[in-house]
Amino acid sequence: MSVFLDNAATSFPKPDAVYQAMDAAMREVGVAPGRGGYRQSLAAARIVFEARSALARFFGVSDSSRLVFTHSATESINIAVFGLLKPGDHVVSTSVEHNALSRPLHLAAKRGVEVTFVPSEACGVVSEQDIARAMRPNTRLVALAHCSNVTGAVQPIAGIARVARQGGALFLVDAAQSAGFFPIDVEQIGIDLLAAPGHKGLYGPPGTGILAVGPGIVLEPLQVGGTGGSASNPEPPEQMPERLESGTINTPAIAGLKAGLEFIEATGLDVIRARETALVDQLLAGLSGITGVRLYGPLQGERGAAVSFNVEGHDPAALGYLLDSEYDISVRVGLHCAPDVHRSIGSFPEGTVRVSPGFFNTESDIDFFIKALREIIS
Ligand SMILES: Cc1ncc(COP(=O)(O)O)c(C=O)c1O
Structure with missing residues (x-):
């Protein structure tokens, strides 16, 4: 056993439908989405579009173009941290973060960003009041994990979202351990940036992740390159999701992630x-x-x-x-x-x-x- x-x-394991969807996408579509006007490429683009729309609905993101596919929660967090922060900005985070967030913040600190790590209580929970006390006039971001991968402790994100908003900061939530476990409605809670892996609670394959970017937030892309459209412009496109999604997307993996989400919704x-x-x-x-x-x-x-x-x-x-x-x-x-x-x-x-x-x-x-x-x- x-x-x-x-x-x-x-x-x-993953739900059977995830393996089947990936196999079908490899065999029947298997090309880059949005790179050609022929039927096969359009079919690939449809898979990606449907997956994006379904995930946006699931997380309460009303404009699905603001939900970006990445390779992992780590990549999503890196795009958010380095795409947003400038030297002189201040970030409030906690003493109970995964390296996926704490390492980008330490690197940002080396580049001139100020970071405060608020200590947790013994059980791993951080108080909303302690976050509020750490806020400064230049706090641009409050960033933390919703749920710990070590202790299972859950942070009071609704209250922390209010603290961030009152302090004029954006709120980044690492939902690596909560996506697919707790309901998360980003607009209702007041989350500006939601990073989640596709390969944990959403039942997608390894190498999938998402970043939801709130309305009006413009992130500098971490990498630039081909996006399918706007090819004559030497600059990365303004429009989402292309701005943050250069290079060929992993359609079979996204087909699997879509099937994982459908499993959650059906169950x-x-x-x-x-x-x-x-x-x-x-x-x-x-x-x-x-x-x-x-x-x-x-x-x-x-x-x-x-x-x-x-x-x-x-x-x-x-x-x-x-x-x-x-x-x-x-x-x-x-x-x-x-x-x-x-x-x-x-x-x-x-x-x-x-x-x-x-x-x-x-x-x-x-x-x-x-x-x-x-x-x-x-
Ligand atoms: C709390 C937390 N954040 C971030 C990550 C990183 O996720 P990924 O492997 O998708 O980059 C993990 C993975 O274990 C995690 O538990």
């Missing part, structure tokens, strides 16, 4: 979240019953589907190795690309064992994992 419990990294976000939450509750109960286990992050209330723990006297890396080699259970160990989170919760430098169930896991997967862990540490 092989058990995959690393859905916070990339969801696996129901509430149903998906309820199932994953039940698995997380089972996991937390099972782990709490093991002597020597220390759990991190919120133990009750609203949380995401990543659960981190350590076992007294055991190295997390060794536990992960034994779970894989002896039981064929895939979990992630170490810092999970988020060292600052571990510094905040007290698990730096060795990190934690992270278990992240997904929609396709079962109760018996969790039972098997708990039994395996008990055997390893006994």
